[in-house]
């Protein structure tokens with residue numbers, strides 16, 4: 001595959017125009033960290049955005065950051081930290097998840113974060129990448145430069161194409177400049193760990209806390225093996241609820257007391273302070289306890305369904321995993337060749353939602369649907385929306401939906 | 407500005423169209439007399455009135471689907487309508503189209519506390535959702551001032567905001583799923599009680615699409631637990647410029663209040679005359695800042711905010727000490743539009759957004775434009791997120807006043823864009839700002855947006871004439887013009 005490294009808007013636009021004229025498919029990547037997500041792309045050329053870098057503007061007082069798409073996530077995070085700000089949607093760093101599959105050292109780009117629509121544990125309280133992309137400019141599959149959105153906090157002028165770009169996996173357009181909303185970082189963060197007999201009991205606690213005014217910024221349920229992998233001491237119990245509280249210190253301590261009052265008398269809750277909390281949630285967001293596994297799924301489902309779905313799947317095959325998003329995100333790692341069928345059937349009968357194969361070898365990704373199959377009318381609509389941006393299917397064909405046979 | 411001119415061929419088919427609709431719906435669901443349609447001839451942009459061909463009021467989704475299928479087949483345009491409170495003319499009827507009212511879709515379908523969401527029909531009011539869950543201590547966060555009247559379906563279509571959006575986000579950040587019926591008459595579900603879709607975020611793009619992509623027939627929204635404490639602060643300033651700067655200072659200090667609103671002197675006086683809750687009449691500007699959370703947090707942050715305000719030049723600061731007092735503090739702000747309605751026969755409400763730091767500059771600009779046009783203005787701002795609502799006062803009975811007010815408004819919006827802002831922060835483009843879209847977007851941008859429209863409604867039958875200044879045929883929009891790897895005029899700079 002021929003690698004192309006645009007570093008100016010003109011070069012990027014010309015590359016797409018050329019591919020369009022020749023009708024050759026383009027693989028689009030940032031640094032390739034997330035190469036392992038989605039279906040394999042068959043293309044003659046690859047546009048790598050790794051040289052398309054630079055901070056265009058950072059205005060902390062306006063809570064706005066403008067970067068070129070290839071700018072590294074880590075660089076952005078460091079820049080924001082220097083002003084006590086952060087990306088509230090907590091994009092996971094998936095590098096460690098795929099390291100084996102991808103020998104080259106990689107480094108996630110902001111374009112990749114938006115393109116994959118990533119969000120960490122704070123999804124449940126602060127939102128996802130979609131909620132922080134204020135605007136962008138991009139080259140469409142028609143080789144045209146267009147923009148949408150703006151750099152102000154509130155904007156309903158025209159369709160909100162930022163939402164469409166988020167999670168589109170490079171199939172609509174290649175982003176040039178990306179404008180993000182940033183937020184003040186919390187002063188302190190504490191975790192409350194509540195050991196319980198099993199995941200259902202833990203989910204009950206998480207559900208109770210999220211239905212209270214505590215304003216937790218994360219709610220996770222882990223079974224004992226995952227607690228062990230995270231070096232959490234859960235005193236011989238079968239599972240634990242993990243709650244994260246962030247904000248100004250006086251408020252965090254007060255809310256921890258509120259949590260203690262909410263808990264049944266028999267339940268203990270122990271605390272992790274700042275540093276440990278940061279590390280723990282990084283590990284959870286990045287799926288670290290499962291990273292050794294070859295097949296990993298993420299399932300979004302109504303929060304209360306989480307433990308039931310997890311149990312139903314584990315009754316049929318050996319899996320490990322945990323629940324994030326207050327129960328609404330089920331992480332599953334397993335080996336079974338049939339895992340995708342088990343997940344899709346159990347999901348349909350346990351609350352519904354969508355399951356995405358986050359990591360698997362190329363063979364499996366080629367042969368099963370990596371993303372949740374859509375009902376036919378919705379599928380047809382999605383194809384038409386895609387065609388509106390990339391009528392010749394030159395951008396990442398096959399990545400999200402099987403390419404139409406030539 | 408203006409409503410599109412009707413197609414006489416369609417007007418001549420009026421009787422057939424009404425007969426066709428009556429074959430699909432019970433008679434009482436089709437209004438076709440002038441008197442019965444009067445209540446529907448305008449939305450909140452009431453200077454623009456037009457009687458539609460007919461008004462249909464379906465009672466179930468199958469009826470909506472059959473009406474849409476029939477209209478597609480017969481090439482009849484449809485304007486969806488919720489409660490008709492749009493301020494941008496989104497629900498202004500078309501003389502050669504039918505108005506599809508969701509007024510009878512007024513039931514809440516499910517309250518799911520376990521998953522903290524509510525499934526509702528689109529005609530339920532925004533406040534109706536909160537009312538349904540408040541006994542259990544929950545609420546629906548986005549709170550447009552029109553919340554007692556506007557429908558949740560209209561909120562989705564406009565991506566409405568409210569005074570608490572600073573902390574809790576707009577509609578788009580609080581909706582989990584919708585069911586839409588497309589122009590094909592097909593029902594499509596997007597999202598549900600879970601987060602995100604795992605494919606293209608069509609929910610995100612439907613939100614704020616102003617009724618141009620599909621008719622929303624069911625909505626699932628997130629509900630939140632009421633914060634344990636909410637307290638508000640009223641801060642008076644002698645100078646509006648200082649108040650504008652104070653807003654920036656609070657955010658810069660890393661504090662995101664639940665809401666941070668600003669009113670200028672004409673708005674303060676009008677509101678105080680209306681609700682009488684002790685707003686400082688002499689102040690040039692008033693800020694209302696609300697903080698919520700545990701009481702220790704609220705108290706600590708209020709102290710910090712007060713310090714910032716004093717430093718910025720505030721000369722009066724009042725804190726709410728009871729829930730009633732807090733509600734009183736807000737009552738003037740929430741009633742600002744009707745209050746201004748009492749001091750002027752008519753007003754136009756603008757809705758641009760600018761970067762916060764440009765607030766002082768914008769205030770100066772608005773007052774100089776006010777002199778230039780000889781029209782008074784009362785300013786109400788969602789200051790925390792830079793969203794402005796200058797209310798331009800005029801008298802429609804004075805010849806040329808409406809046109810002058812519109813020209814004044816357009817100048818304000820142009821200036822918003824020049825300052826790095828946008829035409830509309832929460833009210834939508836509709837017909838009101840349609841002809842200004844070129845200020846923000848070039849032809850390529852607008853055509854790309856219309857291609858999206860073509861994916862949903864290739865015949866432009868759903869709410870045409872809104873949002874886009876010029877309608878291009880979908881076949882034309884789909885054409886590619888690339889030759890030998892070169893774009894036309896690829897030598898020209900693209901910015």
Ligand SMILES: Cc1cc2nc3c(=O)[nH]c(=O)nc-3n(C[C@H](O)[C@H](O)[C@H](O)COP(=O)(O)OP(=O)(O)OC[C@H]3O[C@@H](n4cnc5c(N)ncnc54)[C@H](O)[C@@H]3O)c2cc1C
Nearest residue numbers: 488489490491492496550551557559560563566567617622
């Ligand atoms: C006094 C006053 C105060 C206001 N304050 C605010 C405020 O604070 N914040 C704010 O954001 N807005 C505010 N608004 C504007 C308005 O209330 C909102 O835009 C509201 O969301 C409109 O809802 P509606 O049900 O009245 O919709 P309508 O006015 O009936 O329609 C609005 C648009 O939505 C479309 N639509 C309606 N229902 C559907 C559906 N089911 N499916 C598809 N399309 C549909 C219509 O075609 C139209 O384009 C205010 C208006 C008034 C009059």
